[in-house]
Amino acid sequence: MTFLAKILVFPREGVLDTQGKAVGKSLNRIGFGSVKEVKVGKYIQVLLEAVTEADAAAAAESMCGELLVNDLIEDHTVQVGPWKP
């Protein structure tokens, strides 16, 4: 069965996110005074074959551990569900 893994990667708490800061400042400057903090990360979408959803989630986590995420500087979340074309 084919599953879709949605992986969000963003800077870890305590790591200076220069991009997020710059974007936040720009938002403030163009009138969005309510903006307190912005973090800029990335969205990775993986289509994968697995027997169960749990297997797909485990595989996606392994991918994060081995390549997609650097734990020293990044946090991540993984959301897995059946793929609907």
Place this chain on the structure above:
Amino acid sequence: METMRTSVIVFPGSNCDRDVMHAISASTGTMTDLVWHEHRTLPRDTGLVILPGGFSYGDYLRCGAMAAKSPIIDAVIKHASSGLPVLGICNGFQVLTEIGLLPGALLANTSLDFICDFCHVRVEREDTPFTGHYRKGEVLRIPIAHYEGRFYLPEEQLRTLEEEGLVVFRYCSPEGVTGEDFTPNGSPNGIAGIINRKGNVLGMMPHPERATESLLGSLDGAPLWGSVNSWIRGRLGE
């Protein structure tokens, strides 16, 4: 007399590989092999391994992340474990942290600018295979060219790194004064280059290969090649 033989690993997107080759040949007269990242072994008699500057894999995902998973990397790790020198320059430094041969990570410069300019770095250690021909405290004029050069380690680990004396190069003024004002990329404590505990794996953001000929504006990088050459000759002579 035995001489140094260098392997420069070439990743898709490396662009300082030939510069390094030329700089080493011009300043030490020793041989260099370019080794494609898909190989699984290093040429026999490799003394020095260099991970050169550039944009391996277009800097996709994270700088150095995919290069760190190349087939040749197991051989580089084995080379490092045997105590022989490994040098990562700029993108090569990023690759070394992604492999885990060096601690930390390199993040975007505080200014969010790509900085391509000469800067000054102070030599903090002269007892490494890479810095034997320098004096501690010596100031080098040497170029940097990067967007992600701000060294990062969580505070406590950074303190340990400093306590263990693993910082080899620090950004400074032409007179050797360190501080935020003289650190172009916002790196903590002006860190420009670090070495592993064993003392044989060095990562540095400045480009010594771009400071090896007077035509290019500085000769301050040349002693680095001479240092490794002497160190390897000493080891071969043992």
